[in-house]
Amino acid sequence: MPSRDNIHVIVARYLRDNAYDATLEAFKGELGIEDDMIPSDHSMTLESIIEQKRLYDLAMGIQEMEIKPEPKDAWAIPAPNFKSLLPEQMANILFVKVANLSMPTSIDDPAAGNSVRPCILVTEADRSLRIFDFYTFDLLKVYLHIHSSPILMLEVLDESNIMTGGMDGRLVISTPSTGEVTVELKDHFKYLVKIAISKDHKYVATAGYDKKVHVYSLEKPESGPIVLSKIGTLTFPTNPEAAIFVYADGEDGATTTKLVVSRRDSTFLYYYKLQPNLVEFARHNLNPESNSWVSFCAMDLVLDPTEHKYLGAVTSTVPHMRFMLLESGNDTILKNAFTRAPQDAYSTSRVTWRPQGSGIWCNGDDGLIRGIEVSTGAVTAELRHHEGKVKALYSGMVDGKEVVVTGGFDKTIAVWEIDQR
Structure with missing residues (x-):
């Protein structure tokens, strides 16, 4: 056919x-x-x-x-481009992240004490969670028991608590050094595809392919496990794809936290108040010309790392992904850029900011990671390694140095740094 x-x-x-x-x-x-x-x-x-x-x-x-951007707005140089590969044989890579974790100082001695150091967290299609030392690439831990199916999302609460969501619909908090499960919720009955945590760690939102988004308050007592209390549930006519918390300063100077959600077959971003009730208060159209034959949605949303007021979005458009930049809480589209990243209706579009906010990285079905200068919308850099789809993408700082970590269906993890190892 x-x-x-x-x-x-x-x-x-x-x-x-x-x-x-x-x-x-x-x-x-x-x-x-x-x-x-x-x-x-x-x-x-x-x-x-x-x-x-x-x-x-x-x-x-x-x-x-466009006028040539000011140096501070241009694609920051140098950018990560030196590649190292994790030596471990793996399954298809679903998610990667780098974070400081409290982990045993010795791989071979179970009684060894812990130290806090940067680690690479990897989830795979075999349902495993693997934790590697960032500098040595030593495999520190492998966990297969945390979820009964592959882990799709992972967020780090602190050096001793990580939060994961899986194809089993479960939301789990566990201890990375031991694998102990301390909190477990089963509010979704299909894939849990997104976890969002507010920057003050007071709120958590989860999105699932049961067409629901659950919102919780988070409390961390001085002793005992973390407590998640449900604030409310949103039910949509189609599956939610992205969820993120955004922030606005009120007239009294206080910062309020709001939730933004996108869903399949809708060009809108939906804004929700969290208090006193979970209620929609605005929606912004990413297709303001309202062409009925143009159907897409925001597949991933990221808040800029410096001012926390600009939303970056990548879309489900085929045959190529688009990147949009808009001011949070405003439906004015500041940038509408073609990424040249090929994708189809079954792709998982991912985007991450560079730490200084000068650009974003996005994935693609051709294995390339493309860097886009936000001030111009131009594709400025390409990271070449993977064969086929790249599903996992991370960008951030490790000990003051910018890094990118990528994982694909070629079963490899690439670490991109500014300096050659």
Whole structure:
């Protein structure tokens, strides 16, 4: 059967959907196309292709017209580009993160004390969580018991507590040095695909493919396990894809925390107040021209690391991902950039900020990691290693140095640094 992006299939679907029946029959006869070869999937249509081309031309024109950015706004140099590979044989990589953890000082001595040091956390399709020393790449721990299925999301609360979400729908808090599970919730009955934690660690939100988002308050007592208390639940007509906490300063000078959610088949971002009740108070359209044939959603959302007021979003658009920059709480799109990252309707789009805020990194189905300068929207750097889809992506600082860590379905982990090891 022809692929859904086959040009003949796209034309046939256009003829069928617009009731050009006689032309359609002649077209099918000329090419030998059967009715069951024309899918109902509308993620790629003639209209959407034309719209993508129009937006691409517009973006290129804007880039050519833009004044050269100030040095502080330009893509920061140097950027990570020296590659090292973790030596361990692995399964498909689902998630990576770097964080300071309290881990045993000796791999071989169970009674050894702990020390806090940077570690690479990796989750894989075999449901394992692996923890590596960042500098030596030594495998410190392997856990298979934390979830009964692969772990899709991982966040670090502090050096002794990590939070994971899995395909089993469970939200788990565990101790990285021992693997002890201290908190376990089963509020989702399908995949838990997103965990968001507020910067003050007072709120947690989880998004699942049961079309629900749960929001909790988080308390960390002086003794005993962390306590999660549910504030409320949001139910959507389609699966949520991204969730993030954003912040606004009130007239009294106090900072309020709000939740932003995106969902499949919707170009809107949905804003929610947390107190006194979990309630929607605004929605902002990422497709302000409201072209009904252009259907996409924000697949990943990240808040800028310096001012915490700009939202970066990557979209589900096919055949190429788009990056959008907007001011949190405002529906004005500041940048609408074509990343050139190929993807399809089943891709997992990921984006992460560079620590100084000069750019973002995004993944792609061709194995490339692309760096985009935020001030211009131009693709400025490419990290080449992986074969095939890259699903895991991290960017941050380790001991004052910028690093990027990537993992793909080629079963490898690459660590990108500014200096050669």
